[in-house]
Amino acid sequence: MIDLHYWPTPNGHKITLMLEETALEYAIHPVDISAGEQFRPEFLKIAPNNRMPAIVDxxxxxxxxxxxxxxxxxxxxxxAEKTGRFLPRDLRTRVQALEWLFWQMGGLGPMAGQNHHFTQYAPEKIPYAIDRYVRETARLYGVLDRRLAGRAFIAGDDYTIADMAAYPWVVSHEKQAQDLADFPEVKRWFEAIAARPATQRAYARGEGLAPRHASSSPEAQKAMFGNAPRP
Incomplete structure (x- = not known):
């Protein structure tokens, strides 16, 4: 049994995608980031950076x-290592999957996250910041579009953890001021993953956890974007 400490955000969805694909037994333990539950001492014991998701296997x-x-x-x-799935065994393909996993972790996720923040949540609209992150998100979509040309998935013919990492960040493309028509390879890839039964099950697991507009209150904004409480 795996305990998944989760909230329905792009990073949370990555893990439910993997768990649903592998059919591992798991239980969701909601971490309401708009209520500051990511700062609870019991959660910090397994996630010292006060960010979800986290698991206990x-x-x-x-x-x-x-x-x-x-x-x-x-x-x-x-x-992937536990199940022997979704990470290629062939050295070169494995390296490519890991490269693109870390590309998402170091690039697409943080930049799209800043895009979300300044276009959707920031109390003050700062044109320079909005333009900066919308443009950088578009650049990264272009990088992904070129990578997918001639490939079914990011690392080649097979679906891997690199795809699971990137897909949830593309789900919110409209909020990021991105038009998938401008990135036809990304659009094809995105639609193929969206059609997978495990993807649909994964997203269904998060429905109802986060009420619409729950992040709009001042208290929620402080919990999500303010500094962690000092010890």
């Missing part, structure tokens, strides 16, 4: 004590 490979993992990229890699 009660049946780790080799047995022994439960294993906790935080950071979505590390969780995807852990689950």
């Amino acid at each position: 009660h049946d780790p490979p080799g047995g022994g004590a439960p294993v906790s993992v935080f950071e979505s990229g590390a969780i995807l890699l852990y689950l």
